[in-house]
């Protein structure tokens with residue numbers, strides 16, 4: 001067990017790291033953030049900040065020397081430099097990163113457990129894309145295998161001929177058939193070091209332009225009918241990875257059951273509602289899990305919870321939002337608003 005007072009290392013300096021650091025502080029831990037960006041918003045709420053590139057193994061080793069345990073808030077942390085962590089435990093482990101960093105690895109892994117994905121094909125060349133269009137057809141989405149997020153690194157192909165203009169540029173891609181779904185949802189679990197798994201209620205998620213806009217709990221009847229099957233798959237994946245911490249699994253509610261979209265080996269935007277909307281938040285349970293502490297109660301703390309993201313530079317009246325006692329405002333302290341950038345979120349509870 002990592003005792004309160006010891007130091008938790010967090011790789012990545014975004015808002016997820018910031019919210020993890022706050023949960024760690026509540027339990028008496030000291031936090032050391034490691035991130036390449038000098039303006040990391042997690043760095044503002046931690047005891048120590050190392051600003052260094054991922055492949056700076058000397059900086060990584062110094063960071064590790066200060067930490068009792070290391071975790072990450074960003075799934076694209078490159079795996080090879082993590083060897084510099086030496087004997088310091090990394091939770092979730094590097095295997096979880098390797099699976100989730102590559103869309104093809106992830107789909108192959110999930111299919112081993114009977115998970116259903118949208119029809120897909122790996123695409124490395126223009127001929128592969130042509131083959132994929134013959135086999136799977138349009139409409140579909142071409143996605144980079146690595147490093148895409150919030151709809152970045154994705155090209156929608158409505159008709160086959162649109163594929164002609166896409167320059168693959170030697171990047172490894174995957175082509176997926178477009179799923180016609182009635183709803184999207186996520187399964188979020190926390191798995192402890194002893195293998196105990198707890199789930200939060202599944203949120204029904206609405207994306208706009210590939211970016212999460214809103215998560216609502218409880219989900220509607222269509223999603224609710226598919227949650228058990230999706231949880232079974234998530235549990236098998238977490239057990240197979242000997243996963244420790246919070247993981248999120250995103251699904252489409254298809255006509256014939258849940259269709260796996262992707263997993264995140266970390267706390268997730270569609271779980272932000274748990275800060276006020278559940279007895280124990282995803283952030284606190286992640287900290288508890290990686291420190292070897294018992295997991296907290298995940299039950300709903302309200303009858304209905306709605307989380308909406310504050311995205312880009314839309315001017316909002318914060319005072320007006322806060323004047324409604326049902327609202328809880330979280331702003332991430334990002335200096336520059338860019339289109340599509342997540343600046344904060346508002347959680348609304350109904351009792």
Ligand code: AMP
Nearest residue numbers: 118141150151176177178179207210262
């Ligand atoms: P992703 O980055 O893969 O999670 O995609 C972001 C969002 O784009 C998803 O949550 C969906 O709303 C949409 N999307 C991605 N892949 C597909 C697909 N194969 N079929 C339909 N919609 C998709």
